[in-house]
Each structure stands twice: as C-alpha cells, then as structure tokens.
C-alpha cells in the first residue's frame with residue numbers, strides 16, 4: 328500500500344484525503360489540534376468549489392447546513408445600491424460545519440500531531456512530530472496552512488506579507504428584515520468594507536475590513552442600519568479578528584516526494600472568499616494526478632505545474648480587489664463607485680466566470 332501523510336486537517340488537507348480515497352489511496356491526516364473545536368466564522372463555497380463537493384458526494388450534506396447565495400450586490404455605506412449580479416448557486420456555512428462534514432467522510436484522523444520537521448531519506452519521507460512520534464510515508468503533503476512548517480523547512484522565505492488592513496468575521500443569530508434573501512452584500516466606505524451573507528440555519532454571516540483597527544461599533548457608526556445591528560447581536564467572544572496577509576507566488580511547490588497545498592503554498596487575501604475553494608481545487612487536481620500518473624514524483628510535479636497559474640492569478644486578483652476596496656481618497660472612491668455602477672451585468676458575469684467556471688474535476 329502507498330503511504331501518504333497529509334500534514335494539516337484544515338479544508339485543504341481533509342479534502343485531499345477524501346479526493347485521494349476516491350481514487351483508491353488511503354492517506355493519513357496529521358493535525359496539530361488536540362480536538363476539532365466548534366470555532367470559526369462563515370466560509371463561502373463558490374461554484375468552482377461546489378462542483379468539487381458534488382464530485383466528492385458531499386454537496387447535499389453541505390446544503391443541509393448552508394445558506395444559499397444567488398446574487399451579489401454592492402452598496403454604498405448608506406445602503407444605496409451600486410450594482411448587482413446574479414450568480415450560479417453558491418453556499419456559505421459555518422466553518423465548523425464544513426470541517427465536521429469533511430472529517431465524517433474519513434476514517435479517524437491523527438489529532439495532537441504537530442509536525443516539527445521532515446526528512447527524505449531515499450525513497451521515503453519521515454515526518455517528526457512534537458509529541459515524540461514519527462511516521463514513515465512514501466509521500467508527504469504539506470497542507471498546514473499559512474504558517475506552514477513544511478513550507479518553512481522547504482522554502483524558508485519568511486513570514487507572509489501584511490496587506491494593510493484588518494478583517495473581522497462573525498455569525499449573527501439575528502436576520503434584520505431589510506436584508507434580501509439569498510444575497511451576498513458588499514458595502515463600501517472610506518477605507519472600510521462590510522460584507523453580509525446567509526450562512527444557513529437562520530443565521531447571517533458578516534465580515535468587516537478596515538485600514539485602522541479600532542473598535543468595530545465606532546468604526547461603522549452611521550453605516551447602513553443592519554451593519555451595527557449585526558455586529559451588536561454577535562457574541563463578542565465569537566468575533567474573529569485577523570490581519571489580511573498573502574504571499575507573492577512561488578513556483579517551487581515541492582521536491583522529491585513532498586509537495587505543498589492550499590494556504591501553505593498560496594495564501595490569499597480574503598477579498599474573493601476563494602482561499603478555501605482554491606485549496607479544494609488543489610486537492611482535486613492532486614488526486615487526479617495520482618490517478619493518472621500513479622503514486623509518483625511525476626504526479627506531484629504535474630500537480631504543481633497545473634496549479635501554479637490559476638492560484639497565482641487568483642491571489643493577485645484578490646489582492647487588487649482588496650486594495651481598491653480599501654481606498655480612502657475621495658476621488659479614488661468616487662471613481663470606484665462610478666466604475667462599479669457602470670459595469671453591465673454581462674461583463675460582471677464574464678469576470679465572475681474567470682473565478683467560478685474553473686473546473687478542477689476534469
């Protein structure tokens with residue numbers, strides 16, 4: 328039996344394990360957390376990732392827990408519509424629900440295993456964990472997120488790059504009556520944005536971004552009324568605050584019998600909500616390469632070649648979209664609003680297709 332060790336039990340690592348099992352392999356997942364906790368905020372699953380979850384036979388389970396998004400609207404901070412575009416169905420749900428659906432599709436994973444380092448003697452890989460255990464495998468996949476140990480040992484290119492703003496995320500049990508159903512809203516202000524979308528089970532997910540990380544309620548004072556209502560109705564202890572980071576693309580994803588996947592190799596600012604979707608695409612393409620070339624270094628290199636262009640382009644679009652969204656200058660903001668208002672739906676569709684129509688399953 329081919330032994331495949333996946334480091335990291337996040338979206339990328341778990342999806343990789345499921346996709347590899349679908350093509351006949353039996354990988355093992357090693358996760359640093361001692362238990363899978365019910366924490367996190369909402370995550371959007373856009374059509375490019377919906378296709379993957381359908382192929383893995385998980386779409387119905389996700390749908391049971393998720394909110395449906397069929398339209399995206401951009402508003403100004405007073406709530407006036409700037410533009411709208413309908414999309415093919417996307418979903419958003421609590422991250423813990425997604426993780427639990429993925430974990431349940433697998434045999435038990437190895438919790439409490441924090442990778443410290445790995446070696447590649449001959450035709451095998453040895454992973455060394457902080458709990459004193461080691462494991463020998465034929466292949467090692469580093470899916471250990473934005474602060475990847477596997478990447479640090481392989482590329483050693485320092486910390487991710489801060490892009491100048493902070494992001495908060497929360498899930499509110501309240502659904503203000505003015506919020507349209509099945510719609511994701513993005514509200515633009517001066518150096519600040521606020522996003523709202525359904526996350527299933529009668530809740531709304533929201534995110535906020537600001538160039539100056541102050542008190543959330545003061546930052547959004549005077550905005551479109553549901554904004555403060557949503558912040559206020561969300562338990563403070565459950566609000567997550569993260570700075571926006573990514574990395575410039577790197578062509579070197581792996582060597583020998585090791586490769587990287589998801590945020591470990593292409594961390595992406597959250598502006599397009601695509602980081603997790605890209606990790607699922609990676610997982611699917613990696614499994615397809617193992618299926619096509621057999622378990623081999625050739626399969627790993629084919630996967631890396633196939634994914635570089637897509638992931639670096641998406642990371643770049645996300646960074647640009649975010650820096651435009653965070654503009655403060657009054658003229659620049661006026662230009663942004665006018666341009667966005669003038670985009671015809673057909674063009675908006677074409678732009679969305681670049682992101683959503685990518686099909687990792689074929």
Ligand SMILES: Cc1cc2nc3c(=O)[nH]c(=O)nc-3n(C[C@H](O)[C@H](O)[C@H](O)COP(=O)(O)OP(=O)(O)OC[C@H]3O[C@@H](n4cnc5c(N)ncnc54)[C@H](O)[C@@H]3O)c2cc1C
Pocket residue numbers: 334335336337338339340357358359360369370371372440441442443470471472473474475476494495496569588589590591595596597599600601602603604605606
């Ligand atoms: C504010 C914000 C909003 C976002 N919204 C969306 C969205 O709507 N849609 C979307 O698709 N993406 C979104 N993303 C991006 C998404 O969260 C990430 O891209 C995605 O989680 C990456 O998955 P991953 O498996 O590569 O990494 P992670 O999900 O970070 O998983 C890595 C796993 O590895 C484990 N680990 C780390 N180090 C070790 C180690 N040394 N040994 C063992 N295990 C280890 C971690 O505990 C973790 O479980 C958002 C990100 C942010 C910051």
